[in-house]
Amino acid sequence: MSDDGAPLVIAVDGGGSKTDAVALELDGTVVAEARGTTSSPHVIGMRASADLVSALIARLLEQTGPRPIAATNLYLSGLDLPSEIAEFRARIAGTAWAAASVDNDLFALLRAGTDETDAVAVVCGTGINCVGVRSDGRTIRYPSLGTISGDWGGGWHLGERALWYAARAVDGRGAETMLARAVPAAFELGSVQDVIEALHFGRIPNSDLARLSPTVFACAREGDPIAASLIDEQAEEIATLAVTTLRRLELLDRPVPVVLGGGVIGGRDERLLGTIGRLLAEQAPAARMELVTAAPILGAALLALESAGAGAASLEAARRTLEERPAAVVQ
Template sequence: MNASPQAAVLAIDGGNSKTDVALIAFDGAVLGRATGPGSNAQQIGLDQAFAVLDGLVAAAADQAGPADRWRPGTAVAHHTLACLAGADLPEEEQSLGAAVRARGWSGTSRVVNDTFAVLRAGSPDGCGVAVTCGAGINCVGVAADGRVARFPALGRLTGDWGGGDDLSKEVLWWAGRAEDGRGPQTSLATAVADHFTTATVHDAAIGIHFGRIPPARVHGLTYVLFAAAAAGDAVAHSLVTRMAEEVVGMAAVAAGRLGPTDETIDVVLGGGLMRARDPILTAALHAGLARELPKARVHILDLPPIVGAAMLGLDQVAGPGAAANLRATFAADLGHDGVHCWWARACVRFPGPPGLR
C-alpha cells in the first residue's frame, strides 16, 4: 500500500468535537475509517490538531491494509480532501493546507472549511447553500458556475451567533437572571439546576467556572432549552426561534449572493442542532426559509459529513459514478434513527493524544 496507495481519497472531516477520517477506493468503497476527538486548530493549536489527525490517519490506514502497516511519511492515498473547522479565512486554509502537504499523506491535497462537506453530502450536485449548526454556526453557498458565498464565522467578532455554545451561554444567562431577580421568570432556572444536579443556577455557574462541570454537560443545555420551549416557556421559545432566524438569515444572504432568491435552490442543514429535529426549531426553520427562499428545497442532513468530504475528493480524482456510489451506499444503510450501523461497525475509535484524552 505504501508504494502505490490503493485509496483514491483520504477524506477528513475535522470538527470542533469530533474528527472522522476515511480512506476511499476509486469506486467509492470504504477501505478504512477512524474517528476521534475534535481537531479545530483554532481551539487546540496546530500541533495538537495534527497530532489527532496523524493518529486517525494511521488507524484508518492500518485498518485498510493491516498486513502492510502504514509508516509516517508514506502516502496512503492519491489525494487528500480535508474539510476542517477553523479553516474560515484564506490565510487559515493556506496554513492548514501547508501542514497537510507536509504530512505526505498523498500526492495532492486540498483543505476547505467543514461546511463544504455538509453541502456536498446533502446537495445532489454540490451546489446550493449549507448551514452547519453544531457547537457553532457557519454557512457556505456554491453556484453552478463555481462562485462561492461565505462568512468569516469568527463568532461575535464578525456578527455570528448560534450553535450549541452560544445557546448554552444564553440558557445560563437567562436562568441566572431569573434566579437572582434581574430578569423575567423562566422555568430554565429550575431546569438548569436540575440538569447539573446543583441546588441553584449560581452553584452550577461556579462549578463551570472552576472546571468541575465539564464542557460536554454544558453543551447538554441545548436539550434542556428544547424541553422548556416545548413545555411553553416564553424565554426558551424565544431562544429557539432566534436560532432559527439566524440560520434562515445566513442561508438567505448566501443565496442572494449567488443569484435571485426566488429561484430553486438546495438548502442543506447540518450539525447536531439540525439533526436533533426539535419540532419548534424545525418548524421555524421551514417557515423562515419558505418566506425568504420560496423555492428552496430544504434537506436536513442525516449522512455523516465525512461522506461529503469523500465525495469532494472523488469528484477530483475518480470517475463520475464514484461519489454517487458512495452516497448510495450510505443512503441505503441509513437507519431510521439516523445512525449508519455499518459505518459505525467499520470504524476504529482513536482516543487522541494524551493532552486531549
Template sequence: MSEVRPAVVAIDGGNSKTEVLVVSREGGVLAESRGPGASPQNVGVDGCVAALETLVLSALTSAGLPTTRPFGVHTSAYLAGLDFPREEEALHAALFARGWSSTLHVGNDVLALLRAGSSDGTGVAVVCGAGINGAGVGPDGRIHRFPALGKVSGDWGGGYRLGEEALWWAVRAEDGRGPSTALKAAVSGFFGVSRVFDVVQGLHFKEIDSARIHGLCPLLFDVAAAGDEVAQQVVTRFVEEVSVFAAVILRRLDLTHAAPEVVLGGGVLTGVGPSVISEIERRCLKVAPRAVVRVVDVNPVVGAALFGLDELGASSSAKAALKAATQRTPMWRSVR
C-alpha cells in the same frame, strides 16, 4: 482478485469531533475512525496535522490496510477553523509535506456539509454544532462564506452559546432580575444541584467543567417545546439566525428565483424537532420560493469523500454507492 486500494483519504473536522473515511475509487468505505476536534484555530497547525495523522493511521491499521506512504491518491480535508485563505494555505502546506497523497485539497467544513447534503455540491449549507456557520456555492461556481469566528465576526447561535443563554436566563429567574422560566429548574437539575447559584459558583471555581454548558443546548429546546415562553424566545432568535445565514447567501449568489438546495447540519440542527426545522424552511421559502430545505442524512465527512471522488473523476455510480453505504436515518427531512 486484485486488492482494493485506497483512493481518497477524507477528513471532516469540527470544533468537537473529527471523522476520517478512507474510500476506494468505486465508492467503497475501506476504513474509518473518529476522534476529538482538531481545528487549527484551537490546537495550531502542527497540532492539527499530528491529530489528523493519528486518526488516519488508526483507520488504516484497524482495517488492516498498509500504513506506508502514500496512504491514498488524494487527500480531501475539510475543517472548522479554515476561515481565511492564509489558514487554508498553511494547513495545505503542512499536510502536503506529510506525503499522504499526490494530490490534496483543504477547505472549510461547511463546504463538506453542502457537498454531503446536496445533489451536486451547489446550493446553501448552514451548520450549527459548537459554533455556527454558513456557505453557498452557485451554479456558476461563485462561493459565499462567512468568517465564523464567534461574536467578533457577528455570529450568534452555536451550541455553546445557546447553552450559555439557557444558563443566563436561569440565573436571572432565580435572582429576580428576569422573568420566571422552567429553565431554572431544568438547569439546576442538569447539574445535579438545588440552585442555579451553585452552578455559577461551581463554574467560577472550576469545580464544574465549562464545557458542560454545551449540554444545556438540547435542554433549551426541550423546555421550549414544553411551552416555556422564555426558552421559546431564545429558540425563535436561533431560527432567525439560521434563516438569515441562508437568506443572505441565497441573495448574494442570485439563487432566489432558482430551486436551490438548502442543507442544514451539525449536532444542533440535526437534533432539533420538526417544528424548528419547519419554521426555518418557511423563512427560507419567503426568500427563495422554490428552495428545497433538508437536514443532511449522511455525516459531512461523506462530503469530503465525494469531493475527493470528484477530483479523481470517479463515476456517478461510485458516488451513489458511497452515499448509500453511509446514509443514516435523519431526524427530520423536508416533505416538499
C-alpha cells in the same frame, strides 16, 4: 479490502465535537474507518489539529496496509480564513497527504446534501456557519469567529443564553423560567449559583455550555416561553444566513437547495424546522430545504472520490454505505 495494491482515497471530516476519517477504494468501497475528538483549530490549536488529523490517517493506513493514495480531502471546522487553511497546509507539509484538498467542513455538508452547483449550506451544531456556491464559481463564506464576526447560534450560544436567563430569573432581574431548575440539573448541581461558580473556577469547562442545548429544547417543548424564544431566535438566525447568502449570490429567485445540517438541526425539532421553513418560504420562496441526517463524512468521501475521478457508480456505492452513519445530535 479487495486489492492490496489498489489506490485509495482518504476523506476526513472534523466538527466541533468529533472527527471522522475513512479510506475508500475507487469503486466506493469503504476499507478503513477511524474516529477522534474535535480537530477544530479554534478549540485545540492548529498544531494539535494537524497532528490529530495525521494520526487518524495513519490509523487508516495501518488498517489497509501500504497503498497508493489517489486523493485526500480534509474538511475541518475552524478552517474559516484563508490564512488558517494555509497554516494547516504548512503543518501537514512533508506527509504523504501534503497535497490534500483542505477546506472548511461546510463543504462536506454541502456535498452530502446536494451535487447542484448553485446551493447554500448552513451548519448549526456546536457553532453556526454558512457557505454558498454558484455555478460560475462565486463563493460566499463567513469568518464564523463567534460574536466578534457577528455570529450567534449553535449549542454553545444556546447554552450561554440559557444560563443568562436562568441567572436573571433566580436573582429577580428577569422573568421566571423552567431554565432556572433545568440548567443546574443538566450539570447535576444544586443551583444556578453552583453552575456559575463551577464555570468561573474552571470546574466546568466553558465549552460544556453546549451541553445545555438539549435542555433549552426540552423546556421549549414543555411550554417555557423563554426557552421557546431562544429556539425561535436560532431559527431566525439560520434563515437569515441562508437568505442573505442567496441574495449575495443573486439566487433568491431560483430553485436553489438550502442544505441544513449539524447537531442542533439534526434533532429535527418541530418548532425549529417549522420556523426555518416558514421564514424561507416568506423570504426565498423558490428555495427548498434539504435536511442532512447522515454524518458529513459522507460528503467528504464523495468529494474525495470525485477528486480521484471516480464515476457515478462508485459515488452511489459510497453513499449507500456512509448514509448509514447518522450525524451527531446536539439537542
